[in-house]
Amino acid sequence: MKRKLRVGVFSFTCCEGCCISVIESLNARLFDWKKRIEFVNFRALKKVKKIRKMDVAFVEGAISTDDEVLRLQEIRANAKILVALGSGAINGWPSNLRNDFKGAKKKKVMELVAGFGQNAKVVPVKEVVDVDDEVAGCPVSEDDFVKKMESFFDA
Numbered sequence: 001m002k003r004k005l006r007v008g009v010f011s012f013t014c015c016e017g018c019c020i021s022v023i024e025s026l027n028a029r030l031f032d033w034k035k036r037i038e039f040v041n042f043r044a045l046k047k048v049k050k051i052r053k054m055d056v057a058f059v060e061g062a063i064s065t066d067d068e069v070l071r072l073q074e075i076r077a078n079a080k081i082l083v084a085l086g087s088g089a090i091n092g093w094p095s096n097l098r099n100d101f102k103g104a105k106k107k108k109v110m111e112l113v114a115g116f117g118q119n120a121k122v123v124p125v126k127e128v129v130d131v132d133d134e135v136a137g138c139p140v141s142e143d144d145f146v147k148k149m150e151s152f153f154d155a
């Protein structure tokens with residue numbers, strides 16, 4: 001029997017709406033996908049904090065703290081393929097809107113940013129690690145996510 005695809009799903013600075021699309025996609029496929037996929041990390045499904053070796057890492061959200069940089073680098077080191085999931089991961093939007101604030105608004109926001117221990121700029125995943133693939137959208141559509149996941153089944 002073929003080995004199961006080892007998959008991780010990870011969230012960074014975002015609304016986690018793309019993970020909702022992932023969960024929605026499981027409604028109709030869970031029993032079929034359970035034969036094909038082992039979710040090694042997916043906070044919505046189980047409590048696993050340690051990053052494990054995996055075939056595919058789906059990453060949603062932009063990167064806004066030094067801790068997120070380190071965690072993303074660890075994910076990259078443990079994943080054969082890293083897929084940016086949604087616009088936040090792909091290009092930083094909408095979490096990066098604060099990068100372009102000006103004047104008094106910027107001053108006020110930067111006080112909050114510093115208070116929360118965030119970095120001055122919010123950046124997309126590709127500015128921290130190499131990205132192999134992506135699924136566009138905000139949020140990604142269930143269909144697009146399913147097509148991408150299933151493209152890895154026989155790879």
Ligand code: SF4
Binds near residue numbers: 014086087089093138
């Ligand atoms: S891309 Fe949009 S929907 Fe997806 S996690 Fe980011 S903000 Fe939320």
